[in-house]
Amino acid sequence: MLENDIGIHTHGDVGSGHSLVDARENREVTVLDLVCDLSVFRSLISIGISPGRKIRILINRKKVVLVVVDNSIIALSKDIASGVIVGE
Amino acid sequence: MREIKVVLFGHPNVGKSSIFTSMTGLFVEVSNYPGTTVEIYRGYIKRGDTRFIVIDVPGAFSIVPSTTAEDIARRVILEEQPDIIIHIADATSIRRHLYLTVELLDFGIPLILVLNQIDRARELGIEIDREKLERELNIPVILASAITGEGIEDLMEKISEIIKTEKTATYVRLSGSVESTIRDVQHSIEGHLNNYRRFSRAIASWIILGDEKYQHLSRYIPEKIKNKLGETAKTIMLERIKYVDRIYKKCIKSQQMEVKLRRMEYVMMKPLYGTFFAVGITFLIIWGVLAIIHEIGHRIPSIFYYNYYDPYVRALINSIIKNEFIRNILIGEKPGIYSSLGILTTGVFFVFFMILPTMFVIYIIMGILEDLGFIPRVVASCHNCMRHLGMSGDAIIPIITGTGCSIVGILSSRTLRSEKSRVLSSFIQVFGVPCIAQQIMIWALLGKYGAFYVFMLYLILVISISFAGLLASHLIPGDTAFLLIELPAWRKPKMNNVLKKAIARMKSFLINGVPLVFLGILVLNIMYYTGTALIIAKFFEPIISGLFGLPSETALALIISILRKDVAVGILGGYRLTASQALIAVTLITLYFPCIGSLLIFLSEFRPKRTALIILLMLGFSTIIGLLLRVILIH
Numbered sequence: 001m002l003e004n005d006i007g008i009h010t011h012g013d014v015g016s017g018h019s020l021v022d023a024r025e026n027r028e029v030t031v032l033d034l035v036c037d038l039s040v041f042r043s044l045i046s047i048g049i050s051p052g053r054k055i056r057i058l059i060n061r062k063k064v065v066l067v068v069v070d071n072s073i074i075a076l077s078k079d080i081a082s083g084v085i086v087g088e
Numbered sequence: 089m090r091e092i093k094v095v096l097f098g099h100p101n102v103g104k105s106s107i108f109t110s111m112t113g114l115f116v117e118v119s120n121y122p123g124t125t126v127e128i129y130r131g132y133i134k135r136g137d138t139r140f141i142v143i144d145v146p147g148a149f150s151i152v153p154s155t156t157a158e159d160i161a162r163r164v165i166l167e168e169q170p171d172i173i174i175h176i177a178d179a180t181s182i183r184r185h186l187y188l189t190v191e192l193l194d195f196g197i198p199l200i201l202v203l204n205q206i207d208r209a210r211e212l213g214i215e216i217d218r219e220k221l222e223r224e225l226n227i228p229v230i231l232a233s234a235i236t237g238e239g240i241e242d243l244m245e246k247i248s249e250i251i252k253t254e255k256t257a258t259y260v261r262l263s264g265s266v267e268s269t270i271r272d273v274q275h276s277i278e279g280h281l282n283n284y285r286r287f288s289r290a291i292a293s294w295i296i297l298g299d300e301k302y303q304h305l306s307r308y309i310p311e312k313i314k315n316k317l318g319e320t321a322k323t324i325m326l327e328r329i330k331y332v333d334r335i336y337k338k339c340i341k342s343q344q345m346e347v348k349l350r351r352m353e354y355v356m357m358k359p360l361y362g363t364f365f366a367v368g369i370t371f372l373i374i375w376g377v378l379a380i381i382h383e384i385g386h387r388i389p390s391i392f393y394y395n396y397y398d399p400y401v402r403a404l405i406n407s408i409i410k411n412e413f414i415r416n417i418l419i420g421e422k423p424g425i426y427s428s429l430g431i432l433t434t435g436v437f438f439v440f441f442m443i444l445p446t447m448f449v450i451y452i453i454m455g456i457l458e459d460l461g462f463i464p465r466v467v468a469s470c471h472n473c474m475r476h477l478g479m480s481g482d483a484i485i486p487i488i489t490g491t492g493c494s495i496v497g498i499l500s501s502r503t504l505r506s507e508k509s510r511v512l513s514s515f516i517q518v519f520g521v522p523c524i525a526q527q528i529m530i531w532a533l534l535g536k537y538g539a540f541y542v543f544m545l546y547l548i549l550v551i552s553i554s555f556a557g558l559l560a561s562h563l564i565p566g567d568t569a570f571l572l573i574e575l576p577a578w579r580k581p582k583m584n585n586v587l588k589k590a591i592a593r594m595k596s597f598l599i600n601g602v603p604l605v606f607l608g609i610l611v612l613n614i615m616y617y618t619g620t621a622l623i624i625a626k627f628f629e630p631i632i633s634g635l636f637g638l639p640s641e642t643a644l645a646l647i648i649s650i651l652r653k654d655v656a657v658g659i660l661g662g663y664r665l666t667a668s669q670a671l672i673a674v675t676l677i678t679l680y681f682p683c684i685g686s687l688l689i690f691l692s693e694f695r696p697k698r699t700a701l702i703i704l705l706m707l708g709f710s711t712i713i714g715l716l717l718r719v720i721l722i723h
Contacts, residue, residue, distance in 0.1 A: 038298040038321060039154060039298060040570065041322070041325070042154070042325065043149070043150070044572070045329060046149040046152075046187055046188065046191075047149050047572060047574060048181070048183070048184030048187075050326075050329045051329070052329070052333065058347075059357050061357055061358070064357065064468055064471050064571065066349070068347045069181075069184060070182075071180050071181045071212070071342075072178075072184060072347075072575075072576075072577075073574065073575040074572070074573070074574055074575070075467070075468035075481075075571060075572070075575055076570075076571065077471055077475075077481070077570045077571035077572070080570045080571070080572055
C-alpha cells in the first residue's frame with residue numbers, strides 16, 4: 001500500500017496561523033497550510049483552496065463555512081475547514 | 089467519411105452543457121456509460137467530409153476522481169481515446185480552473201482551453217491576454233460565451249485546424265526529482281497497462297497522487313520508490329499550483345471583486361430554519377407550479393381523453409375483438425378510469441394524461457433551479473440537518489431528484505463522495521419519498537377527501553424518514569462525507585439547455601418506467617379475471633383488515649405497488665375507502681416495500697446484504713406506522 005492516508009503539512013512553520021473555523025466573517029485571510037489526508041488535500045487543491053491563495057470568509061456558521069476564492073463561492077463543512085490553516 | 093471524437097471536460101456548473109448545446113443543437117443522444125448508469129450525452133456535427141462526435145461527460149473538479157461521476161468522466165477519455173479534449177473553464181475564475189488544465193495535459197491528447205462566460209468576465213473587468221496564455225500553456229485558447237454564442241465558431245474552426253496539424257499536447261514539466269519519480273513509476277507500470285499504455289505518464293501521476301482506482305498497480309513499483317511517493321504527491325500538487333499561479337499572474341489582470349451574498353442566501357445558511365426555508369422554497373415552487381398545471385394543463389388532456397380518445401378506443405376494440413377476456417384486459421369491462429382497468433384506457437390515461445405532462449413540468453422546474461444555481465445553495469443549507477441523518481449536505485440532491493423518480497435519484501447518488509451517504513440517501517428515497525408519478529396519484533386520491541389528508545401524509549412521511557434515517561445511520565457503517573462544493577453565480581437559465589435535459593429524462597421514463605406501468609395493469613387485470621386476486625386478498629385479510637383496518641381488497645393494491653406504486657394508488661380510487669383508510673393505505677403503499685425498478689437498481693448499486701437490511705427496515709417501520717395510524721384514526 002502506498003502512504004496515501006498520511007497527514008500532509010505543506011509548511012513547517014505556521015505559527016502565526018489558525019484554523020479557518022476560527023476565522024471571523026468578512027475577513028480576508030491567506031491559506032498557509034492544509035492539514036488533512038491526501039484525498040481531502042487533493043479535493044481542496046482542485047477546487048482552488050491551496051497554500052498562498054487569499055480567501056475571504058463570507059459565513060462561518062455552525063457546520064458550514066462559505067468562502068470566496070477567485071471570485072467563486074465555496075462551501076466547506078467544518079471538519080474540512082478545520083484543516084485549512086490561515087493567517088491574516 | 090472521417091470521424092473525429094471530441095470530449096468536453098470541466099468543473100460542474102461551468103456552462104459545459106450550454107457549450108455542448110451551442111455546438112450540437114437540441115436533439116442529442118443520451119446513454120448510460122457501459123456497465124454504469126451515469127448519463128453521457130453525445131451530439132453529432134457534420135462539417136465537410138468530417139463527422140464530429142461530441143461527448144459531454146459529468147462535471148469533474150479533478151482528473152483524479154473523488155466521486156463515481158468524476159471517475160466515469162475520466163473513463164470516457166481513457167476508453168473512448170478521443171482525438172481532442174476541450175476543457176471548458178470559467179473565465180471569471182480562471183485560476184481555479186487552470187489546475188485541471190494542467191492535469192488534462194498529462195493525457196498527451198490535443199487539448200483546447202475554452203474560457204466560457206467571457207462576456208461576464210469583461211463586465212467584471214477581468215482582462216485575459218489570450219495569446220500569451222496560449223504561448224504559456226502551449227495549447228489553443230478560445231474566449232467564448234454560450235449565452236451570446238461568441239467563440240463557438242472559432243472553436244469549431246480550431247478543432248478542424250488541430251485535426252489537420254495533428255499537434256498533440258505536452259505535459260507540464262515539474263522539478264527534477266519529481267519528474268524522476270514519475271518516470272520511475274511510469275517505467276514500473278508501463279508493461280501492465282494494455283490499451284492504456286499511451287497514458288502511462290498520467291496513470292503514474294495518479295498512482296502517486298493516491299488514486300484508489302490504480303493502487304493495484306503499485307505492486308509493480310519497487311519498494312524504494314514506493315517509500316517516497318507520499319512526499320512526491322504533495323510536491324506534484326504544490327508545483328502545479330505554483331505553475332498555475334505564475335501563468336495567471338502573467339496572462340490575467342483581474343480587479344479585486346466584491347462577491348456578496350444575497351439576503352436570501354444568509355437566511356438559507358441559518359442552522360435550523362435556513363434548511364426549512366431552502367427545502368420549503370424548492371417544494372413550494374414545484375408544488376405551486378403543479379397546482380397551476382393541474383388546474384389548467386391537466387384539464388385540457390383530460391377533456392381530450394374523455395371526449396375523444398376513450399369513446400374512440402372503446403368503439404374500436406369492441407368492434408374488432410370478440411373475445412371478452414382479451415377485450416377486458418385491453419379496455420376494462422366498465423367505462424371509467426378506476427371502475428375497471430384496461431391497458432389502452434386506464435394505462436394510457438395514467439401515462440400520457442396524468443404522469444407525463446406533470447413529469448415534464450417538474451423536470452423543467454428542476455432544470456431551471458439547477459441552471460439558476462439554486463440547488464447547490466440548498467445543499468449547503470441542508471448540510472447541518474443532513475449530518476444528523478449521517479449524510480453530507482449534497483445528499484439532498486439525489487433525494488430531491490428522487491421526487492421525480494427514485495430510480496433516477498438512486499443513480500444520481502453516484503455524485504456523492506461517501507458510500508454511507510449514498511446508501512442512506514437511496515434508502516430515504518425508496519422508503520419515504522414518493523416518486524412524482526405516485527404523488528400525482530396521491531393528490532388525486534387524497535385530494536378528494538380534502539387538502540388536510542394530503543398534508544397529513546407528507547407530515548407522516550417526514551416523521552418516518554427522520555426516525556428511519558436516524559436508525560439507518562447507526563446501522564450502516566462508514567464515515568459521513570465532508571461537504572466541499574462550489575456555489576455557482578446566480579445566472580439566467582438557458583431554456584434550450586433545460587429543455588434538452590427534460591427531454592432526455594422523459595425519454596428515460598418512457599423507456600424504463602412506462603413498460604412497467606402497462607405490465608402492472610396487465611398483471612392486475614389477469615389476477616382479477618382469473619380469480620387470483622380474490623385468493624390473495626383472502627390470504628392477506630388478517631393482516632390488512634385485522635392489523636390496519638383496511639378492506640381486504642387493499643392487499644391487491646399493496647402487491648401491485650411492488651410493480652408500480654402510482655398504479656397501486658390509482659387502484660385505491662376504485663375502492664370504497666374512508667378518508668382515514670385511504671390515508672393508511674397510501675402510507676403503507678409508500679413505505680412498506682420499494683417498487684421493483686428501485687429494488688433492482690438498489691441491488692445493482694449496493695450489496696444484497698444492504699438491500700436486505702433496507703427491506704427489513706421498510707417492513708418494520710411501515711408496520712409500526714400503519715398500526716399507530718390505525719389506533720389513532722380508526723380506533
